[in-house]
Amino acid sequence: MKKKLVVLTGAGISAESGIKTFRDSDGLWEGHDVMEVATPQGFRKNPELVLDFYNKRRAQLKDVSPNLGHQILADLENDFDVNIITQNVDDLHERAGSSKVLHLHGELLKVRSTRFENDIQNWKEDLFLGDLCTKGHQLRPHIVWFGEAVPALDEAISLTEKADYFAVIGTSLQVYPAAGLISYTQPKTPVFYIDPKPIAIPNLRNPLTVISDKASTGMVIFKEKLLEILMNG
Known part of the structure; x- marks a missing residue:
């Protein structure tokens, strides 16, 4: 599995x-x-x-078209059961080939x-x-406009709780409730944080790997690290 x-x-x-x-x-x-x-x-x-x-x-x-970051996430389905929770309202993840995408903030x-x-x-x-x-x-x-409920939040929390690995890509972690999802990971779940301007994540209990890079090039590093863990696991 x-x-x-x-x-x-x-x-x-x-x-x-x-x-x-x-x-x-x-x-x-x-x-x-x-x-x-x-x-x-x-x-x-x-x-x-x-x-x-x-x-x-x-x-x-x-x-517009999907970029390398989107493509790598789709390619990772070859080796992992990948669930994407996105704050984005575009369809670029789907167009890149990702099969399980949950849109927290709706869809254009x-x-x-x-x-x-x-x-x-x-x-x-x-x-x-x-x-x-x-x-x-x-x-x-x-x-989902500002001030409205986020209907997909419960499903997002459930997915996060079951994660073996959790990654945060290209988000400032300033928009709630999405930014709070990371707190639902299991304590031993490795967390990867990919952003050119990463912020400190308060009260994080998990093993954390920070990749200070933009999504596309950071994703190349992320994929290498993840596959290395898989091979050595």
């Missing part, structure tokens, strides 16, 4: 494919205040602005009913006011 590798990925791995993130600079996301485009209040105030914003993000996916290529949150549809094109669910309610991006 393959060892279970659970990986938490963040904006850093997608940034190398050309997807911009608001936390890299001044709190703006593609020129917008995140409170205007990533909160329920923003949607109520100006739904057309919010729908247009996500239409542009959805269209951007057609112009899905929409859902504003009334029935479990009424979720695949959606690849633009979304407009007047696009309705089957029961006649406006559709919205299937994105």
Whole structure:
């Protein structure tokens, strides 16, 4: 039976494919205040602005491709039972070939009913006011906005608790509850932290390997270390 590798990925791995993130600079996301485009209040105030914003993000996916970091994670399925827990809303992990991806913060290529949150549809094109669910309610991006619950959190915790190895790639560990997942690892589970600007992880009980590098090149080192552990285990 393959060892279970659970990986938490963040904006850093997608940034190398050309997807911009608001936390890299001044709190703006593609020129917008995140409170205007990533909160329920923003949607109520100006739904057309919010729908247009996500239409542009959805269209951007057609112009970007998975990078080496995504590809290595997919390749690791040859040797490990890999579960990816991602804070990213793009589909780059899936396009690289990863088979088990849990999106904590939703998915750009899905929409859902504003009334029935479990009424979720695949959606690849633009979304407009007047696009309705089957029961006649406006559709919205299937994105977990600030201030909303994270429906996938319980599953993410369960996966983390079962991990034989746990890796954190390209995330600042500043966004909760995702940043708190690491505390659910078993005490002896080795943790790998790959980020060009790693921060101290408080109260971590686990064996920790820090790789201070961007996702793609750091992943090459990570794969070597992981396979070495597997061979010597």
